[in-house]
Structure formats: structure tokens, C-alpha cells
Amino acid sequence: MSNFLIIMISSAVFLALIIWLTVDTEHVKKWTGIAFLIAIAGGIFIYGTIDADQFSSMPVIAVLRTVVHVGKMFGNAGDGAHDSFVGIVGDNTLTSAFYWMVHFFAYYSVVSAVILVIGRDIVRGFRTWLLRIHDIELIYGIDDDTISLGEALAGKRRVSLVFVGKGTISDSILNRTGALVFADSDAMNPNAKLIKRISLVKGKGKIRVSVLSDDDEANYAYAMKMLKCFKEADILPSQTELVMFGRAVLIGSEFQALGDHYGYGSVKVYERSELxxxxxxxxxxxxxxxxxxxxxxxxxxxxxxxxxxxxxxxxxxxxxxxxxxxxxxxxxxxxxxxxxxxxxxxxxxxxxxxxxxxxxxxxxxxxxxxxxxxxxxxxxxxxxxxxxxxxxxxxxxxxxxxxxxxxxxxxxxxxxxxxxxxxxxxxxxxxxxxxxxxxxxxILYGTSLDALSKEINHFYYGEGSSEEQWQGCDYFSRMSCNASADYLKGLIGRVGALGQDDERMENLAQSEHLRWMAFHYSMGYQTMTRDECLKRAELYKRDNKVRILKDTVSKRHACLIPWDELDDLSAFENSYTGKNVDYKQMDRENIKAVAGIINATVKP
Missing domain, CATH: 3.40.50 (Rossmann fold)
Known part of the structure; x- marks a missing residue:
């Protein structure tokens, strides 16, 4: 075997040993302890044999020399005593292998800590390099909850996981997830250096920023700083996503990319209590x-x-x-x-x-x-x-x-x-x-909690993908779809299939109207008075874009009335618009549509 090949194989073995020690830090203490015990037991046998042979007439000296030699064994390669040992017990492959194996364990137990330090740096560098080829999950805020969340995210798909914060994460978790921890000023107050470090460039790779610390104000500031960095680096909105705990979900519109407004490609803002x-x-x-x-x-x-x-x-x-x-x-x-x-x-x-x-x-x-x-x-x-x-x-x-x-x-x-x-x-x-x-x-990333809501929203738009439409939804529309999905999923699941019974349909439609009213009241709406309806009807005559029965600015809606009064309200609106609006029928159609979506998408 050539010298070059021996050098290459030795380098590969040594590097593999370093990585193995670093990746398996959860068991390093156990393995080091085992190696230490093997070295002690083997060293006592080896040096006890040598010293007993050389100082058989002075047993006290033999014992003391054995203790000293076993101690010195942990700091040298063992060359000096090999010939003496095999000369006593027999010079063959087995005894020689035993001698060197004991010294290997002794040497390993001493240098393992050094190897671990070196290996940690090597592995960290390797994980940083992986940021170039993997999508990135960046989590701002380090605590038990975000650590568990990061483990779950890393276990579901091939991503590079990055934690930003001052908290501590055990080596075993870092090794299981392959995560990096950034706590320097460039990461805590994101700038161009952080974008360069995570190797994010225009049109290549994706990043999801999860801003989940306990401080809502800090979350807002961090998300805004990251957005500024992305814009300066010319990162495409389609490459970015934001998941954030905030003081109010309404601020999501500030971060959402829409038209000429630069922002994150997808935005999910949660108020903890509402979630x-x-x-x-x-x-x-x-x-x-x-x-x-x-x-x-x-x-x-x-x-x-x-x-x-x-x-x-x-x-x-x-x-x-x-x-x-x-x-x-x-x-x-x-x-x-x-x-x-x-x-x-x-x-x-x-x-x-x-x-x-x-x-x-x-x-x-x-x-x-x-x-x-x-x-x-x-x-x-x-x-x-x-x-x-x-x-x-x-x-x-x-x-x-x-x-x-x-x-x-x-x-x-x-x-x-x-x-x-x-x-x-x-x-x-x-x-x-x-x-x-x-x-x-x-829950936080919407694959279960919002699945039915997205399909309901998709039903009303009818074009494009449900995910794209959901990303473009305003706050009120999302909440409306969520309320409808959560309610009708429970109701349809409870009463069963609709069938062809007109009375059954009418009862469920009335339940849906009650639900719709309660949702609007829970969003701050109040009933529009007859005088307010007439004033808006006059505005409609001058501008047909005006909605006669709904005022989103003052949060008034004329449909917040009992079921039996809806026919008269429909007739009132139709008398001005010339349309054929039937608000009762809208509730019936909504029941049919959502029941169909539930039957098609929700597993029993």
C-alpha cells in the first residue's frame, strides 16, 4: 500500500472518529468511562506484570512503580514498555494487540475532550456549509417550546435549522437536529452579514422565519429587520415565509407581500390567546x-x-x-x-x-x-x-x-x-x-388547523391554487373562513350527511345564519339600522361599488337580523341594485358547499 493511500485512509478514519465523537456526544461520557476502566484494568495487568518481574524481591517498590506507570500510561504512546511486556508473557500478535489496545483506550480517554472541541468546530462548519443547499428554518427565541418545535420541524423534512437567541440548547438536541445557534449581534439584530452567513441569495433557496419569543414587541422588531435585510439583498418574496407571535394578528398585513408592497411571501401572525x-x-x-x-x-x-x-x-x-x-x-x-x-x-x-x-x-x-x-x-x-x-x-x-x-x-x-x-x-x-x-x-404552520379553511376560501375564489389564494387573504376573510370551517366541521360531523330533506336543509341553514351573525358580533360588528341602510342606498345610486348593507369602516351589517326578516332585506337591496340576491339561499348554498368539502377532505 502506498504512503499516500495510507495517509488518506488514516485521515479519513481520524475525521470519521472526530465526527462520530461529536455527533454522539450524548454517549461520549459513557464511552469515555468504559475506555478509562479498560485502560486502568489493562494497565495494572501490563505494568504489574513488568514491575513484579523486575522487582520480585521488593514487592512494595513493585506496587508503587505499577501505580506510577499506570498513571504515566495516560500521557504517552506506550513504546517504552512494549518489549518488556511481550518478553515476559510471550511475543505474539495477540499479546502485542492487547498491549496496544490498552494504550489506545488510555490515550483516547485523555484526548477525547480535545477531540470533542475540535470536532464541534468542524461539524459547525459543515452545518454552516449545508445552509447553501438546504431550505432554512430560522427560529427567533430559545426556550423549551421553541426547541421542541425545532426538533419536530427538522424531523419532518430536510432543512437547516437555525436558532437565534441567548438561551441554551443541549448538545444532544443540537446533534439530533443538526441545528446551529446564533447569539451574536449580527444575528440578534439582523443585517447583511447574517444574510451572507446563511447563504441566502436571490432566486435560490427558501427561508421560513419563525419569530416566537415571549416578547411581542421584540418579535415585531425582529421580523421587520429581517424583512429589511431581505429587501436589501433583493430576496424574492416567494423565497420567504413568516410565522410570528404578535400583539395583534392585524399586523400581518404589514408583512405580507401584495402587489407593489414588498413583504414575506407567506405570513402567519398569531395572538397567543386567540390561537x-x-x-x-x-x-x-x-x-x-x-x-x-x-x-x-x-x-x-x-x-x-x-x-x-x-x-x-x-x-x-x-x-x-x-x-x-x-x-x-x-x-x-x-x-x-x-x-x-x-x-x-x-x-x-x-x-x-x-x-x-x-x-x-x-x-x-x-x-x-x-x-x-x-x-x-x-x-x-x-x-x-x-x-x-x-x-x-x-x-x-x-x-x-x-x-x-x-x-x-x-x-x-x-x-x-x-x-x-x-x-x-x-x-x-x-x-x-x-x-x-x-x-x-x-398547528402553527397551518397544515391541519387551516386545511378546511383554505378549501372553503378556494371554493369562493374558484381559480388558482388554494395555498396561493390563502396567502393573499386579508385578516377578516381568513377569520371568516376559519369560523365557518371550525363550526361546520363540528356540526356536519355531528348531524351526518345532508340528504334530500328540505326541512333538514332549512334547519341547518338557520344554524349557519346564527353562526354567521355570532361571528360578526365577535369581530365587533353591529346591526345596521334602517336609516343607515337608506343612506347607503343613496350612496349606491352615485357609486355602484358601495355595498348597501355592509359598512366595513364603521362595522355595520344589515344582515344581522333574525332569519325570518332576511327575505324583506333581500327584496330591499334588489330594489336598488336590480339583482336577485337571496340571503337565505346563500346560507343554504354555504351549507351544501362546506358539507361537500368536508366529505371530500376530512378523514373520518
Missing amino acids: AARLLLWKYPLADTITFDDKGKATKDVDVLIAGFGAIGQEVLRKVVAQGQFYGSSFHVHIFDPNFEKRNGFFNARYPGLLDNYDIKFEAYDARSEKFADYVKDKAGSLNLIVVAVGDEYVGQEISNGILDVLELSGSSLPVYQCYAEKIVRNLHREECVITNVFDSE
């Missing part, structure tokens, strides 16, 4: 708690109990109202919060229609009070949904356990749901709790 509330009703539809007759008419009322009226409790109320309307049933919500009057000011100002049009009652009592316990006891047989949204997990668990005890004593087996910004916890007596994590790749 948690939607996830609760998506996973556990209120329709599942209602009974219906064979004509699709509800035969049970909706009675909801909410403990806590902070940010999450308020979002739960909005979603409950929007998802809890069924023709044939009445709707009631009872909220317990000792400080509700100090927390409901902005809510009342934003959503006056909710409180004016629905039976929503507040009690200024703690959910651990006698008043609350008595209410649970009295309503145990009629409640459909109990949500604990007090913010503090320890208190939430205490309240949930108390509710379950009262329910059991009352003969009820109703679940209790704890709702937090990061998770939903379902508790039921004698059953293991079910935890749904908000930090889930399927």
Missing part, C-alpha cells in the same frame, strides 16, 4: 355536546361556564359565542371572575354586539368560592362546556380538581378544560388528562 381559544373549540367542538333530532334541529341548549376573564378567557368567550349557535337551542354563558369589572373595559368597547345580543352573565366571585361551587352543583346536569382560564397553572389545576369533585358528586361526567397560552388540558375523572400543545408544527 389557544380557537384550538380549544377546534379540537372539542361545541356541536359534540349538543343533541339533534333527525331533521338537524338542536334539542339541547348551550350552557357554558368560564372561570377567569383575562386575555384567554375573553378570547374563549368570543369563540364560544361564534361556535355555539344552533337552531332550536338557546345560548347562555356564565363567567366568574372577581376582577371582571377591571378587565372588561376594552372588551366591551370592541365587541358591544356580543353583550347586547347574547345571554352573557358575569359574577364577581373567585372560582374557588362557595358561590361558584354552588353554581356548578346546580348546573351540573345542563352544562355543555366548562373552561378554566385563570392564567396561573397551579390555581387552574386546583379549580379544575374542585369542579370535577363537585360534578362527580352530582352524577355528571363532564370534562373540564384548562386553557393556557401554550396548551389545552382536558381533565375528566378516572381518565388520564389530555394535553394539546399550542407549540405544535401542525
Whole structure:
């Protein structure tokens, strides 16, 4: 074998050893310990044999020399004692291999730490090079939730994972995911150097920026700085995507590329409390708690109990109202919060229609009070949904356990749901709790939660791909599709196929109208008065682009009326437009369309 080939093979073996040690850091401590024990045991045998032979008449000296020689073995190559050892035990391949193997383990255990340091740098450089050929998942914010999310993303497709932040990530996780961690100023305050480091160039490769720290203001600033960097580097919007936790989902329009406005190609902005509330009703539809007759008419009322009226409790109320309307049933919500009057000011100002049009009652009592316990006891047989949204997990668990005890004593087996910004916890007596994590790749990146919403949106547009149309949706349209999808998925799944029954269709259409009204009230809309309708009709005469019955600026809609009044409203609008609008028929068609989409897309 030529010298060059020997050198090349040795280099390859040594490099493989370095990479193996670095990649398998989770087991390095164990392997080093094993190597150390083998070296100690073998060294005592080797040097004990040599020293016993040379100093047989002085056993104390032999013992001391053996101890010293075993210690020195960890710092030398072992050449000096080889001939002495094989001369005593026999000079053959087996004894020589044993000698060198023991010294290899000794040497390995000493230099493994050095190799690890060198290897870590080599592997980091290799992972940085991979940024040139892989799509990039960049996550801003390092904590247990984002680390778990990064692991899930890295496990689903071949990407280069980059964390930006000051948090710490264990070597074992970094090695499993192949992630890089950037904590320098160029990464924390993105600039052209960061774009160059991640090897992102115009027309080549894609990057998804997930801005998920606990600080919404910092998230906004980081997303905006990254967008500025992309624009300066002439990165195409189609190469970029943004997923962000923000103070309000409305800011998504600032980041979305649309027409001449430069932005991210795809934008998903979540307000934590709204996402948690939607996830609760998506996973556990209120329709599942209602009974219906064979004509699709509800035969049970909706009675909801909410403990806590902070940010999450308020979002739960909005979603409950929007998802809890069924023709044939009445709707009631009872909220317990000792400080509700100090927390409901902005809510009342934003959503006056909710409180004016629905039976929503507040009690200024703690959910651990006698008043609350008595209410649970009295309503145990009629409640459909109990949500604990007090913010503090320890208190939430205490309240949930108390509710379950009262329910059991009352003969009820109703679940209790704890709702937090990061998770939903379902508790039921004698059953293991079910935890749904908000930090889930399927939830945050829309492949499950918004799947049906995208198809509904696609149905109305009819052209292009559903994904492209969804990316161009404004905030209100997305929320509207989400509300329709979440509600009708539960309703159709509960009552079954539509069939050809006209009465059944009419009942479901009335439920859809109730849902549509509740959604608009939950978005801040109020009913347009007759005088307002007449004024807008006059405006329509001068500009036929004016919508007579809807004012998006002042959030007024004339269709926020009972089902039986829709025919007259349709006739009123048609008298000015000359069209043949039928608002009742729109609800019927919506039911048919969504039922068809559900049957085609939702797995049983």
C-alpha cells in the first residue's frame, strides 16, 4: 500500500472518529468511562506484570512503580514498555494487540475532550456549509417550546435549522437536529452579514422565519429587520415565509407581500390567546355536546361556564359565542371572575354586539368560592362546556380538581378544560388528562388547523391554487373562513350527511345564519339600522361599488337580523341594485358547499 493511500485512509478514519465523537456526544461520557476502566484494568495487568518481574524481591517498590506507570500510561504512546511486556508473557500478535489496545483506550480517554472541541468546530462548519443547499428554518427565541418545535420541524423534512437567541440548547438536541445557534449581534439584530452567513441569495433557496419569543414587541422588531435585510439583498418574496407571535394578528398585513408592497411571501401572525381559544373549540367542538333530532334541529341548549376573564378567557368567550349557535337551542354563558369589572373595559368597547345580543352573565366571585361551587352543583346536569382560564397553572389545576369533585358528586361526567397560552388540558375523572400543545408544527404552520379553511376560501375564489389564494387573504376573510370551517366541521360531523330533506336543509341553514351573525358580533360588528341602510342606498345610486348593507369602516351589517326578516332585506337591496340576491339561499348554498368539502377532505 502506498504512503499516500495510507495517509488518506488514516485521515479519513481520524475525521470519521472526530465526527462520530461529536455527533454522539450524548454517549461520549459513557464511552469515555468504559475506555478509562479498560485502560486502568489493562494497565495494572501490563505494568504489574513488568514491575513484579523486575522487582520480585521488593514487592512494595513493585506496587508503587505499577501505580506510577499506570498513571504515566495516560500521557504517552506506550513504546517504552512494549518489549518488556511481550518478553515476559510471550511475543505474539495477540499479546502485542492487547498491549496496544490498552494504550489506545488510555490515550483516547485523555484526548477525547480535545477531540470533542475540535470536532464541534468542524461539524459547525459543515452545518454552516449545508445552509447553501438546504431550505432554512430560522427560529427567533430559545426556550423549551421553541426547541421542541425545532426538533419536530427538522424531523419532518430536510432543512437547516437555525436558532437565534441567548438561551441554551443541549448538545444532544443540537446533534439530533443538526441545528446551529446564533447569539451574536449580527444575528440578534439582523443585517447583511447574517444574510451572507446563511447563504441566502436571490432566486435560490427558501427561508421560513419563525419569530416566537415571549416578547411581542421584540418579535415585531425582529421580523421587520429581517424583512429589511431581505429587501436589501433583493430576496424574492416567494423565497420567504413568516410565522410570528404578535400583539395583534392585524399586523400581518404589514408583512405580507401584495402587489407593489414588498413583504414575506407567506405570513402567519398569531395572538397567543386567540390561537389557544380557537384550538380549544377546534379540537372539542361545541356541536359534540349538543343533541339533534333527525331533521338537524338542536334539542339541547348551550350552557357554558368560564372561570377567569383575562386575555384567554375573553378570547374563549368570543369563540364560544361564534361556535355555539344552533337552531332550536338557546345560548347562555356564565363567567366568574372577581376582577371582571377591571378587565372588561376594552372588551366591551370592541365587541358591544356580543353583550347586547347574547345571554352573557358575569359574577364577581373567585372560582374557588362557595358561590361558584354552588353554581356548578346546580348546573351540573345542563352544562355543555366548562373552561378554566385563570392564567396561573397551579390555581387552574386546583379549580379544575374542585369542579370535577363537585360534578362527580352530582352524577355528571363532564370534562373540564384548562386553557393556557401554550396548551389545552382536558381533565375528566378516572381518565388520564389530555394535553394539546399550542407549540405544535401542525398547528402553527397551518397544515391541519387551516386545511378546511383554505378549501372553503378556494371554493369562493374558484381559480388558482388554494395555498396561493390563502396567502393573499386579508385578516377578516381568513377569520371568516376559519369560523365557518371550525363550526361546520363540528356540526356536519355531528348531524351526518345532508340528504334530500328540505326541512333538514332549512334547519341547518338557520344554524349557519346564527353562526354567521355570532361571528360578526365577535369581530365587533353591529346591526345596521334602517336609516343607515337608506343612506347607503343613496350612496349606491352615485357609486355602484358601495355595498348597501355592509359598512366595513364603521362595522355595520344589515344582515344581522333574525332569519325570518332576511327575505324583506333581500327584496330591499334588489330594489336598488336590480339583482336577485337571496340571503337565505346563500346560507343554504354555504351549507351544501362546506358539507361537500368536508366529505371530500376530512378523514373520518
